[in-house]
Amino acid sequence: MPGMSDSDLAVESGKRPRRWLRRTLLGLALVIVVALVGFFTLAPGIVERGRNQVVSAKLPKVSEQTQALHDSLEIVDTHADTLMWNRDLLKRADRGHVDLPRLEDGNVALQVFSSVSKSPKGQNYDSNSADSDNITLLTIAQLQPPRTWFSLLERSLYHAKRLEDAAADSAGRLMLIRTKGDLEKLLAARAEGKQVTGGLFSVEGLQNLEGKASNVDKLYDAGLRMAGFTHFFDNELAGSMHGEKKGPLTDLGREVFDDLEQHGVIIDIAHASHPAIAEMLARATKPVVASHGGVQATCKVNRNLTDDEIRGVAKTGGVIGIGYWDAAVCKLTPAAVVDAIEHVIKVGGLQTAALGSDYDGATTVAWDTSKINVITQELIDRGHSPEEIKAIMGGNTIRVMREALPPQ
Numbered sequence: 001m002p003g004m005s006d007s008d009l010a011v012e013s014g015k016r017p018r019r020w021l022r023r024t025l026l027g028l029a030l031v032i033v034v035a036l037v038g039f040f041t042l043a044p045g046i047v048e049r050g051r052n053q054v055v056s057a058k059l060p061k062v063s064e065q066t067q068a069l070h071d072s073l074e075i076v077d078t079h080a081d082t083l084m085w086n087r088d089l090l091k092r093a094d095r096g097h098v099d100l101p102r103l104e105d106g107n108v109a110l111q112v113f114s115s116v117s118k119s120p121k122g123q124n125y126d127s128n129s130a131d132s133d134n135i136t137l138l139t140i141a142q143l144q145p146p147r148t149w150f151s152l153l154e155r156s157l158y159h160a161k162r163l164e165d166a167a168a169d170s171a172g173r174l175m176l177i178r179t180k181g182d183l184e185k186l187l188a189a190r191a192e193g194k195q196v197t198g199g200l201f202s203v204e205g206l207q208n209l210e211g212k213a214s215n216v217d218k219l220y221d222a223g224l225r226m227a228g229f230t231h232f233f234d235n236e237l238a239g240s241m242h243g244e245k246k247g248p249l250t251d252l253g254r255e256v257f258d259d260l261e262q263h264g265v266i267i268d269i270a271h272a273s274h275p276a277i278a279e280m281l282a283r284a285t286k287p288v289v290a291s292h293g294g295v296q297a298t299c300k301v302n303r304n305l306t307d308d309e310i311r312g313v314a315k316t317g318g319v320i321g322i323g324y325w326d327a328a329v330c331k332l333t334p335a336a337v338v339d340a341i342e343h344v345i346k347v348g349g350l351q352t353a354a355l356g357s358d359y360d361g362a363t364t365v366a367w368d369t370s371k372i373n374v375i376t377q378e379l380i381d382r383g384h385s386p387e388e389i390k391a392i393m394g395g396n397t398i399r400v401m402r403e404a405l406p407p408q
Contacts, residue, residue: 047138048085052096052359057332057366060377069386070376074109074187076394077369078226078321078354079270079292081204081361083159084116084135086142089166090174097359097368100166100174103197105370109190109394110177110198112226112291115159116361117152117208123232125302125327128242130207130233152208153215160201160222167199174199178223179264180405183398200401202268202291205231206238206256213255220263225405227260228268228291229253229276239273241303248275254283261286264406269313270356271303281312287400288318292356294328295320297347298339301327307347314348317403319396321356325363332366334378341392342382351399353392 062070082089082098092101103111121132139148139155147154167174175186177198186198201223207230209215219227229235234243237253249257257280260267267284268291269277281288290313294304304327305313305320313320322340323329329336344353359369367374379389 047141048087049095051362052085053364054097054368055332055364055366059367059371059374060334060381062373062377063380066377066380067373069380069389070373071107073107073376073390074190074394074398075107075372076110076112076355076397077108077359077372078112078289078319078356078397079114079202079204079323079361080111080357080359080369081114081116082359083113083162084138085360086144089162090170097357097363097365100170100197102368102370104173104195106372108197108369108372110183110186110200110398111369112200112202113159113163114202114204114226114228114291114361115156115208116204116231117155118205118231118233119362120233123242125242127244128233128240129244130235151210153210153218156203156208156219156224157222160219160224163199163201164223172196176200176223177401178225178405179408180402181408183401183405187398200225202226202228202266204228205235205271206253207231207233207235209237209256211236211252213252213259216256216259216263220265224265226266226268226289226291228270228272229257229280230271230273232271234273238276240271240276241273242271243273246273246275248273249279249283254279257283264404266400266404269309274306274309277305277309278312281309281316284316284318286316286404288313288316289354289397289400290318290320290356292321292323292328292358292361294322294330294340295343295347297343298336299328299330301330303327310344310347310352314352317351317400319352319354319400320344320348321354321397323356323358323363324365324367325358325361328358332364334374337375338378338382341379350388350391351396354397355393 080098119134120128148158167176177200229238230240232242239247267288270291341353
């Protein structure tokens, strides 16, 4: 190079590899950043599309008369896991089963939104250890606040805040239901023709107490008004139908059970072991719910209720929410759902039948919440009266909430 000494040329030659290395490293860093952005942006949606499917199925045609009746109902669904997924509850999504626009399309008056804080790897209906968790990776992948990454309590508190924020941003279309007074305001507003849907916060498994009864107050203050004691594994409070030991309530479980009833939190026996269910039903002083599932008589899966358990729920004045997925009713048809509902009525009485979809709970269904009028049509086709349909589709659950929720 003209004008440069041999030493200058040597220095310049040494810089060239360093520049190449720097550019290469910067390029690799950019590729990694783009890949990470793509992962955190796209992966959660891809996962949900694979987990919360709506499959094509032949559904009954809904008549004008049925639609008119359906539009007059106060429909309540006692379980959906929508808060687990990174979607805007107020916007219509192209995946999953529930959002506010689709709830409005389906004329749902009140949706119970559950917090799933932990789910074991290799999840199955027979036996699961409590030593692993799928939700941690989902929580991180969805870029939820770091405090939620390794705390089950913080995950549920975050889910509660998501529901609260959605209600605040909904311009009155989504109303939080925490008291009997809130429930009556919701029903009065709907009777006046206002487009408003209630949202009640629940939890699926009290492992989120992290072994401390004092954490009940934190969850209650965040809006907790329905509580399932277990999910797919045994925890510090009770055995699960799908756990390793499947035991009864523990001492902590008994303490928390009584505390929840005193607070006005509805007890949910879904996923609990048979010994735990028997103990909870015997201990209850208020109506108890089975928020989502089926019955052994029409679908023999271990999570579904026996006839004795149906009678036990009925004795408390509670309800059994029948789900729409295969493990609850064995077939993805409105007929299978109504088969289970009719068995509940046969064993426990009309007042015990309710809906509990388990929408967005990594379930595959044949209709989302916007199309639940197919259940109304099936009930009509079976000869049920409008008053019976009103009770099944939501009236029974509203009665339970009136009896169990705190006054104000």
